[in-house]
Amino acid sequence: MNNELVVIGRHIRHEFGDFVVLDDVSFSLYQGQTMALLGHNGAGKSTLIKILLGLILPSSGEIDILGKTQLAKDARADLRIGYLPENVSFYDKLTGEEILTYFAELKGIGPRKVNQLIEEFGLGYAKDRRLNTYSKGMAQRLGFAQAILSEPELLLLDEPTVGLDPAASQFLYAKIDELKRQGTAVIVCTHELSLIENNLDSALILAKGRSLAAGDMAALRQQSELKVKITSPMLEQAIQGSARLQQISQGNALYVDSMDKPELLEYLTSQCGVFDLSIFEPGLAEIYHHYNNQASGICSQLK
Amino acid sequence: MFMNNSQFRRSPVMVIAKKEVRDSLRNRWVLFISLIFLVLSLSVTFAGSAIKGELSLPEISALMSSLSTISVFIIPLVAMLISHDAFVGEDEAGTLLLLLSYPLTRRQILLGKLLGHSVIMIFTTCFAFGFTCMLLLLLADTYDGFSTLVHFMQFIFSSIMLAVIFILLGYVVSLKATEKAKAVASILLLWFLFVLIYDLLLLTLLVADLSFINQGVFKVLIVLNPTDIYRAMNLIGIEGGSGSLSVFSDSGWGFSGLCGAMLTWISILVAACYVIFNKRPL
Numbered sequence: 030m031n032n033e034l035v036v037i038g039r040h041i042r043h044e045f046g047d048f049v050v051l052d053d054v055s056f057s058l059y060q061g062q063t064m065a066l067l068g069h070n071g072a073g074k075s076t077l078i079k080i081l082l083g084l085i086l087p088s089s090g091e092i093d094i095l096g097k098t099q100l101a102k103d104a105r106a107d108l109r110i111g112y113l114p115e116n117v118s119f120y121d122k123l124t125g126e127e128i129l130t131y132f133a134e135l136k137g138i139g140p141r142k143v144n145q146l147i148e149e150f151g152l153g154y155a156k157d158r159r160l161n162t163y164s165k166g167m168a169q170r171l172g173f174a175q176a177i178l179s180e181p182e183l184l185l186l187d188e189p190t191v192g193l194d195p196a197a198s199q200f201l202y203a204k205i206d207e208l209k210r211q212g213t214a215v216i217v218c219t220h221e222l223s224l225i226e227n228n229l230d231s232a233l234i235l236a237k238g239r240s241l242a243a244g245d246m247a248a249l250r251q252q253s254e255l256k257v258k259i260t261s262p263m264l265e266q267a268i269q270g271s272a273r274l275q276q277i278s279q280g281n282a283l284y285v286d287s288m289d290k291p292e293l294l295e296y297l298t299s300q301c302g303v304f305d306l307s308i309f310e311p312g313l314a315e316i317y318h319h320y321n322n323q324a325s326g327i328c329s330q331l332k
Numbered sequence: 333m334f335m336n337n338s339q340f341r342r343s344p345v346m347v348i349a350k351k352e353v354r355d356s357l358r359n360r361w362v363l364f365i366s367l368i369f370l371v372l373s374l375s376v377t378f379a380g381s382a383i384k385g386e387l388s389l390p391e392i393s394a395l396m397s398s399l400s401t402i403s404v405f406i407i408p409l410v411a412m413l414i415s416h417d418a419f420v421g422e423d424e425a426g427t428l429l430l431l432l433s434y435p436l437t438r439r440q441i442l443l444g445k446l447l448g449h450s451v452i453m454i455f456t457t458c459f460a461f462g463f464t465c466m467l468l469l470l471l472a473d474t475y476d477g478f479s480t481l482v483h484f485m486q487f488i489f490s491s492i493m494l495a496v497i498f499i500l501l502g503y504v505v506s507l508k509a510t511e512k513a514k515a516v517a518s519i520l521l522l523w524f525l526f527v528l529i530y531d532l533l534l535l536t537l538l539v540a541d542l543s544f545i546n547q548g549v550f551k552v553l554i555v556l557n558p559t560d561i562y563r564a565m566n567l568i569g570i571e572g573g574s575g576s577l578s579v580f581s582d583s584g585w586g587f588s589g590l591c592g593a594m595l596t597w598i599s600i601l602v603a604a605c606y607v608i609f610n611k612r613p614l
Contacts (some may be wrong), residue, residue, distance in 0.1 A: 082433040084614050112433045117426035120351070122358035131351050135434050137341035159358075175430075 033060040034093075035183050035214035036081070041090035043076055043238075050076045051087070054240045056233045058214045060182075063205060065225045066218040067317055068235035074218045075115075077235070078185055081216070082112060095182055111181035113172050115188040115218070121161040125152050125171050128160060132175045146174040150204075166197035173201055177208065184208060184215045190224055202228050226313040234317060236324040246313070253319050255311035256284035259293065267301035344436050348444025349451065356414060356452050365410050365452070369460030376402055377464050389472050396483050399461075400490075400566035404559050405527055407491055408498040411453060412519040415502030418445050419609070420509040429614060438609045446499065446602070453495035461488050486587070490565040493594040497558045500601035501526075507608040530557045551584050555593040565590045 036058040043051040051073045058064045068074050079085045080092060091098060094110070119128050126147060133143045147156050150170045160168060169189065176184060186205075190198040198221075205215055205228060219225050232249060234241040242249055260282045261267070268274040268283075274293075277283055285293055290308070297303040311319075356362050376398050378389070390398065422428035431441055465484035469477055501522055509515035534553060537545050554560045568587055585593065 079429075079614055084429070084432055110433070112430060114426040114429050117430060119425070119427060120355055122355055123351075127354065131347065132430075132434075134342050134347045135344055135431075135436060 034058070035060050035095060036216075037093045038077075039091045041077070041080065041087045041092060043073075043080065043085070043087045049238055051080075051235075051238045054090070054233075054235065054238075056231075056240070056243045058183075058216065058231070060212045060214055061209050062230040063209060063215040063217060063225075063228055065222075065229045065232040065313070066216055066235070067220075067222070067232055067313075069321065071237075072235040073238040074235060075187070076238075078112075078187060078216075078218060081183075081185060082110065109179045109181045109183070111176035111179060111184040113176040113186045113189055116191070117172055119160055119168065119171065122159055124157050124159055125163065125167075126156040128171060129174060129178070133178050136179050138178050142178060146178065150174045165192050166194060166200075169193060169197065169201070173204060177213075181213060184213050185218075186215065187218045188220070189217060190219065190221055198224055222312075222314045222317055229313075232313065232316075234320050236321055239324070241320040241324055242316070249313075249316050250287055250311055253311065253316050254286070255315060255319055257287050257290050257311070258309040259283045259285065259290075259297075260307045260309070261297075261303050261305050263303050263305060264297075267297060267303045270301075344440045345444040345447060348441060349448035352418075352445055352448025353451055356448075361414055362452055362456060365414075365456040366459050368406060368410065369456055370463060372402055372406060373399060373461050373464040374467075377468060389468075389474060392475055392480055392483050396487055396566050399487060400563055403491055404494070404562055407453075407457075407494050407562075408501075408527055408559060409519075409523050411449075411495040411498035412502035412505070412523060414452060415445075415449050415499040416506050416509075416515045416519045417512050418449070418503055419506040419612070420512050420515050421506070424512060432614065439606060442503070442602075442605055442609055445503070446496075449499045450492075450496050453499065454492050457488055457491045457495065461491065487566055490562050490594070493591070493598070494558060494562045497594065497597050497601060500598065500605060503605045504601065504608060507605060507612055526557055526559050531560065534560070547584060555585070555590075555596075558594065558597050561590050561593050561597075565594075 034057060036056075038054060038056050041051055041054045042049070054073070054077065056064070066074050066077065076085070080087050081094065120131075123131070126143065129143045129147065130140065133139070147153055150173065152167060152170060152174070155163065155167060160171075163171070173186075173189065176186065184205075189201055193201070202224065205217070209215060217225055217229070229246070231243070231245045233243045234249075242252055244252065262281060264278065264281045264283065268278060274283065277285060283293070287310075294306070294308075297306065353362075377395060389395075419428060422431070432438070461484060465480065468475060469480060502519055505515050505518040505522065509518060534550075534557075537553075538550075554564055564585060565587060568585075568590070
């Protein structure tokens with residue numbers, strides 16, 4: 030597991046008339062991995078999802094999904110791709126079971142799977158209730174169940190946790206985790222960076238159609254050159270002997286390059302006798318804002 | 333781990349049609365339309381003569397004329413009301429994008445919806461007008477049973493054709509519209525043009541008695557508007573079709589010719605919907 034490529038996009042470009050929506054976007058995703066697709070509104074995320082679904086063809090570039098180059102629309106029947114659109118509102122006069130059965134029948138999936146998913150997503154007690162009596166969390170669980178009806182190898186989730194309470198979000202991410210363990214590759218398009226941060230293997234950050242950064246968290250941190258923050262209540266005293274460290278310190282904190290971190294920790298602990306340390310790696314939000322600020326031509330002050 | 337789905341594969345057209353029918357049953361459209369048609373047909377049939385100060389059953393030809401004159405206003409409106417949000421509504425809800433991500437073609441989605449909405453109109457029309465016909469045959473002995481049945485069957489058949497045409501016009505609006513509110517405004521405009529304005533212009537031309545407007549021109553003008561084809565189908569050969577109605581009762585097309593005109597409208601509109609659907613931006 031984790032070694033088979035599920036999606037590989039090479040130099041994808043898409044234009045609507047004169048307007049370039051995506052420009053030279055490349056990325057890859059392996060089996061059992063989650064990729065966060067990040068970017069402001071209008072960054073090109075939805076277009077990329079539509080390309081992945083085979084709904085639109087890119088103007089240039091190539092995309093391989095599950096070993097098939099480019100999506101011929103009619104060949105999609107063979108591909109197991111699940112999709113949950115952003116803010117989808119299903120047919121509110123139909124019951125939860127009827128809605129799931131409708132989508133299952135369209136995919137040629139039998140009632141046994143429908144019943145299994147209804148139970149798995151804790152909707153058994155409400156399956157005969159109309160959708161207009163469902164809470165946002167229940168409706169989203171139903172939508173998620175719809176997305177995994179065909180036991181997809183690639184799952185595309187567009188803002189799956191927007192408007193959900195923490196427990197409902199946690200439930201969905203636990204499900205994503207379960208699917209990952211079974212080998213499903215997941216692409217999550219989201220603005221909720223703190224939620225996705227602990228659940229991703231890689232991220233693709235888009236701005237105005239261009240790929241600003243792509244890779245796993247370690248690579249993103251390294252590419253961004255954001256500093257690691259090290260704090261300790263003993264720090265001010267400990268670094269008094271080092272003019273260099275005093276230069277990069279701010280109060281009880283030191284800001285260092287990621288590559289210098291091991292050496293510095295070694296120095297602080299063995300030579301300065303510091304034993305109470307906290308290390309803050311740059312988070313996804315910092316990395317995301319850093320790239321967006323850079324893209325807007327504003328120098329990041331985080332460095 | 334993946335099941336063999338072939339045993340559960342049902343025609344997507346049928347699956348979508350079934351969902352449309354179920355949706356309309358749930359939001360009470362079927363009940364609402366059935367009641368409207370029933371009240372309309374019963375009141376025209378059994379109380380239509382009250383306007384003349386008496387309570388008597390009309391001649392079958394006069395009855396067909398009255399029924400079609402009223403139905404031509406109601407059927408197009410009802411048909412467009414059930415179809416106007418078929419696409420724009422699903423687009424706003426996000427389910428159209430989802431459906432398109434499924435292994436379905438746009439043709440299947442279009443035909444599924446058309447089948448579902450047509451079934452609703454067929455059921456409601458047959459129920460309301462069929463019930464009236466049955467009641468008439470049971471209660472009134474002045475009518476020739478066979479002739480009454482034929483007249484009503486023709487009437488129901490033409491009503492269904494008219495409904496299908498306006499369902500498709502509703503789809504055209506729905507596929508072109510960017511939001512539901514605009515679709516509602518557009519169907520009202522279309523209804524106004526087809527049902528009221530066009531006939532007003534036709535009547536003006538008829539009364540003006542212009543030299544270049546002969547029977548041949550009227551023959552063409554009638555098939556350019558499905559509501560006029562409908563009128564002509566139901567007034568054809570009716571004796572006593574006088575005044576402005578005579579242009580329909582004596583249109584020169586014949587019943588099969590008018591059916592052909594209806595089918596042509598349906599074919600053109602299905603093709604138009606398909607083309608517009610394919611071009612609709614996602």
